[in-house]
Amino acid sequence: MAGVNEGSHAEIDLSGGGPAFMTARISGELDIVSVENLRGTVDDLLARPPARLDLDLSGLAFMDSSGLALLLSLANRLGPLQVFGASPLIRRVIEATGLTGVLQLQGAAP
Amino acid sequence: MIPTGNGRAVFVVGDVSGRGLSAATTMASLRHAIRAYAVQGGGPAVILAKLGELIGQPEEGYFATVLCGSLDVDRHLLTVASAGHFAPLVVEGGTAHYVDLDVGPPIGVLPRQEAPEVTVTVPPGATVVAFTDGLVERRGEHLDVGLDRLAHAAAGHRGSIDDLLGRLLVDLAPAGSDDDIAILGVQWQA
Numbered sequence: 001m002a003g004v005n006e007g008s009h010a011e012i013d014l015s016g017g018g019p020a021f022m023t024a025r026i027s028g029e030l031d032i033v034s035v036e037n038l039r040g041t042v043d044d045l046l047a048r049p050p051a052r053l054d055l056d057l058s059g060l061a062f063m064d065s066s067g068l069a070l071l072l073s074l075a076n077r078l079g080p081l082q083v084f085g086a087s088p089l090i091r092r093v094i095e096a097t098g099l100t101g102v103l104q105l106q107g108a109a110p
Numbered sequence: 111m112i113p114t115g116n117g118r119a120v121f122v123v124g125d126v127s128g129r130g131l132s133a134a135t136t137m138a139s140l141r142h143a144i145r146a147y148a149v150q151g152g153g154p155a156v157i158l159a160k161l162g163e164l165i166g167q168p169e170e171g172y173f174a175t176v177l178c179g180s181l182d183v184d185r186h187l188l189t190v191a192s193a194g195h196f197a198p199l200v201v202e203g204g205t206a207h208y209v210d211l212d213v214g215p216p217i218g219v220l221p222r223q224e225a226p227e228v229t230v231t232v233p234p235g236a237t238v239v240a241f242t243d244g245l246v247e248r249r250g251e252h253l254d255v256g257l258d259r260l261a262h263a264a265a266g267h268r269g270s271i272d273d274l275l276g277r278l279l280v281d282l283a284p285a286g287s288d289d290d291i292a293i294l295g296v297q298w299q300a
Contacts, residue, residue, distance in 0.1 A: 029249075062249050065127035069172050072219060076167050092253045097175065097194040098213035102220070 010034035010060075010067075012041050022050040024074075025109075027059025030067030042070060046077055053078050056109045058085025063093055075102045085109035111294070112148045117183040120148035120157070123240040123294050124176035124195060127216075133172055136165065140174060140217070154178035154191035155227040158214070162193070162223025173218035177240050186298060188238055191227035193217045196243065196257070199264055201274070202236035206265035208257065237271055237297040239264060244291035245282050271297040 010028035024045070028034060045053075053074065057063075075081050083103050086094065094103050112120045122144050126133040143164050147157045157178050165174070175194035181187070190198060190209055194216030197209045214225030232238060246256030263281050267274045275295045283291055 064247075065125070065173075065175075065243070069127040069170070072173060073170060076169065076219075089250075089252050096196065096213065096253055098192070098215045098225075099194065099219065102215060 025056040029062040032066040173216040191225040199239040206261040
């Protein structure tokens with residue numbers, strides 16, 4: 001990806017808590033560096049996946065193909081995901097990659 | 111670029127997400143598979159569908175974006191299909207436009223790959239440019255800004271295809287970028 005920043009930082013916060021429905025809020029800059037910091041949380045999530053997982057990307061400023069791969073690892077297991085709050089930049093990345101069937105773009109975060 | 115006989119050829123440009131061993135081995139097996147499928151005579155949509163079957167849905171979530179095109183040199187026809195990859199740019203007579211293409215999901219995302227193909231006529235002297243995201247993507251910038259920058263730079267060019275590709279790389283590849291950039295140009299001489 002263009003201009004990988006050694007200091008890039010991303011966070012994931014899980015809310016909802018129950019086995020039926022959770023929201024994963026991913027914020028910061030999701031690239032080949034920062035994606036590694038989220039891998040543990042995502043692996044834990046996939047070990048005990050909720051029946052439904054929504055994504056809140058309203059705090060996400062940048063995402064490269066490594067970030068997309070992380071989201072796809074969730075969608076591969078859980079099926080198509082509803083994506084809320086994505087900025088025009090993030091929406092365009094998902095659209096340009098032909099992924100709107102798997103990462104289904106919705107409006108603002110509820 | 112793979113010649114398939116009778117004045118035809120197949121080309122591919124692609125990018126595998128992630129840089130680990132699985133990404134490298136995926137790239138290698140895709141390259142071999144594409145060559146085999148092209149020689150078997152399938153068009154771009156068929157080739158991409160077969161690649162989708164080959165790769166399936168890797169658990170790690172890595173994927174490959176692939177643009178596949180076939181050229182009918184004598185009839186000036188370009189047929190393309192895209193699995194998550196940018197459409198090619200057609201440069202002709204001081205203008206440049208992207209082929210209007212419905213982009214399917216990348217290889218490795220769905221069990222059944224569907225990428226519709228489209229056929230366009232390429233005028234004499236026109237150049238088709240296919241590329242990877244490193245050429246147009248900038249952190250914090252809308253993708254369309256980068257795509258417009260590429261189209262604008264290509265449209266203003268006068269000279270040979272080698273000059274065109276060289277200049278696009280020099281002008282558009284960001285300084286210090288560590289992303290691999292691939293660019294492929296095809297020009298009809300007449």
